[in-house]
Amino acid sequence: MTRRDFVRSVGYYGSTAATGAMIALDLLGKSKAAAAEPPVSPVDQFGGKRPPRVLILGAGLCGMSAAYELGKLGFQCEIFEARPRSGGRCWTVRGGDRQTEVGGSAQTARFADGFYMNPGPARIPGHHASTLGYCRELGVPVEVFNNVNESAYYLVNGLERVRIREARVDLRGYVDELLAKAVRRDALDRPLTADDKEALIEYLRDDGGLSPDLFYKPTPDRANLSHASESRGYVYDDLPAAGAHPGRMGDPLNFETVIKAGFGRHLSFEHQFDQQPTMFQPVGGMDQIAKAFEKRVGAAIRFQTEVREIRRLPDGGVRLVVADLLEGTTREVEGDYCICTIPLSVLRDIPADFSPKTTDAIRQVPYMDVGKIGLQFRRRFWEEDDRIYGGISWTDQNITQIFYPNYGYLGSNGGVMIGYYHFADDAKKIGRLSPAEREAHALLQGGKIHPQFQAEFQHSFSVAWQRIPYNLGGWATWDETMRASLYPILNEPDGPFHLAGEHLTYLGGWMAGAFESAKAVVKTIRETVAAKAA
Ligand code: PHE
Numbered sequence: 001m002t003r004r005d006f007v008r009s010v011g012y013y014g015s016t017a018a019t020g021a022m023i024a025l026d027l028l029g030k031s032k033a034a035a036a037e038p039p040v041s042p043v044d045q046f047g048g049k050r051p052p053r054v055l056i057l058g059a060g061l062c063g064m065s066a067a068y069e070l071g072k073l074g075f076q077c078e079i080f081e082a083r084p085r086s087g088g089r090c091w092t093v094r095g096g097d098r099q100t101e102v103g104g105s106a107q108t109a110r111f112a113d114g115f116y117m118n119p120g121p122a123r124i125p126g127h128h129a130s131t132l133g134y135c136r137e138l139g140v141p142v143e144v145f146n147n148v149n150e151s152a153y154y155l156v157n158g159l160e161r162v163r164i165r166e167a168r169v170d171l172r173g174y175v176d177e178l179l180a181k182a183v184r185r186d187a188l189d190r191p192l193t194a195d196d197k198e199a200l201i202e203y204l205r206d207d208g209g210l211s212p213d214l215f216y217k218p219t220p221d222r223a224n225l226s227h228a229s230e231s232r233g234y235v236y237d238d239l240p241a242a243g244a245h246p247g248r249m250g251d252p253l254n255f256e257t258v259i260k261a262g263f264g265r266h267l268s269f270e271h272q273f274d275q276q277p278t279m280f281q282p283v284g285g286m287d288q289i290a291k292a293f294e295k296r297v298g299a300a301i302r303f304q305t306e307v308r309e310i311r312r313l314p315d316g317g318v319r320l321v322v323a324d325l326l327e328g329t330t331r332e333v334e335g336d337y338c339i340c341t342i343p344l345s346v347l348r349d350i351p352a353d354f355s356p357k358t359t360d361a362i363r364q365v366p367y368m369d370v371g372k373i374g375l376q377f378r379r380r381f382w383e384e385d386d387r388i389y390g391g392i393s394w395t396d397q398n399i400t401q402i403f404y405p406n407y408g409y410l411g412s413n414g415g416v417m418i419g420y421y422h423f424a425d426d427a428k429k430i431g432r433l434s435p436a437e438r439e440a441h442a443l444l445q446g447g448k449i450h451p452q453f454q455a456e457f458q459h460s461f462s463v464a465w466q467r468i469p470y471n472l473g474g475w476a477t478w479d480e481t482m483r484a485s486l487y488p489i490l491n492e493p494d495g496p497f498h499l500a501g502e503h504l505t506y507l508g509g510w511m512a513g514a515f516e517s518a519k520a521v522v523k524t525i526r527e528t529v530a531a532k533a534a
Pocket of ligand 1: 508
């Protein structure tokens with residue numbers, strides 16, 4: 001079926017559905033000729049009746065992608081969004097943007113033109129096919145998000161800051177040394193043939209840069225440069241150069257320090273399935289994904305329209321009471337199905353006719369407290385002084401981590417980094433502070449990693465997701481018990497109500513969760529409609 005045949009076929013069911021389908025297929029404006037053709041070749045997918053009306057609560061990625069997919073199928077959708085913008089957590093903050101948190105602290109971002117922060121999602125794993133698939137389908141250009149940078153720092157356990165490569169090479173070297181010696185002494189509780197032992201030792205020697213007698217002792221002596229010394233790199237104020245400057249290697253940390261420092265905890269992060277290279281970000285801010293969907297389904301979004309009641313009709317349909325926040329009025333809307341993407345943390349306080357077990361489950365699922373701060377500096381000192389281009393520095397202070405920007409490299413008018421990104425108790429504690437206090441805190445702790453902070457700082461913008469209206473949390477956190485008990489309940493349709501969002505997937509806290517959930521719900525509704533029509 002061509003795109004033209006498809007638009008014609010849905011045209012039979014009325015102009016709204018056809019328009020929806022055309023919006024979904026991005027035909028309006030581009031291909032007016034196709035749109036103007038009279039509808040032919042009717043299909044009987046809705047049993048000859050009008051297309052079902054689906055009321056979608058929330059114009060985040062789940063709600064908009066559901067509308068987009070349903071539009072392709074000829075359904076009529078209307079999306080209710082409390083905010084004046086689409087995207088939900090898929091949000092990019094630029095200069096002039098405002099946010100007032102629950103509890104009243106209001107902020108206006110003062111980032112310079114061209115700078116932004118992504119307070120919500122910031123990185124896309126290469127295996128998140130739904131997210132990248134939509135970027136491809138909707139024409140959202142992406143660039144690499146550098147999640148791992150060996151030049152970034154660890155500041156932990158009261159030690160001086162170290163480059164990640166130094167910590168990594170030292171830790172692996174010492175562990176390889178121990179293991180190689182254990183193999184040589186037959187101290188492994190695993191039988192190995194002589195050949196296996198030699199092969200394993202050879203690998204460990206290579207991996208750890210061990211000496212022939214199996215010691216990890218990288219030498220700063222260039223004449224005997226070992227693989228390990230080379231990997232650990234140079235002292236940054238003495239890099240290899242011309243003439244009499246071969247560069248100076250640093251000394252390894254001692255074994256005890258490396259073990260006590262707990263570097264391994266941070267090192268294992270980058271090996272997590274979800275965090276491995278290659279990761280991506282949309283060029284120009286994460287909201288480019290939301291904007292691409294809004295371009296397709298924007299006509300169906302009712303902005304600044306807050307859902308006040310979610311009701312069940314006697315005929316099996318849905319009735320909503322929604323408030324127009326601009327007009328200060330309320331009205332009722334009816335539909336056949338409801339896709340509710342409102343976070344459970346918010347949904348639990350909206351009067352609704354969910355079944356008792358759904359209501360109970362909605363109340364129980366906990367949400368994560370999450371905080372991020374964007375810091376604008378007048379100079380890209382992390383690049384100019386520290387030679388850090390993107391990636392993350394880690395610390396055991398409660399700012400947890402610093403994200404360096406993965407755009408605007410080598411720029412001469414500064415940049416915006418993420419000065420903290422933390423969860424749970426750290427986020428709760430810092431989220432309680434005023435924006436000015438959060439900023440001072442981020443500068444104080446981050447300044448221990450980068451002494452340039454104080455002199456170069458310009459503006460900040462911070463977000464505590466548990467205090468953002470219409471979110472009241474970062475993402476749902478499931479433990480094994482709730483996964484077994486509540487998750488299946490919430491994933492089942494409750495009459496006309498279909499709950500959806502990242503919280504109802506095994507991709508919690510990822511945009512891919514929103515997309516996968518939307519696809520699953522669209523499939524269920526489509527099958528229900530087909531069964532009724534049959
Ligand atoms: N996706 C978010 C991130 O990359 C949050 C998250 C972290 C979700 C770790 C799951 C696991 O930081």
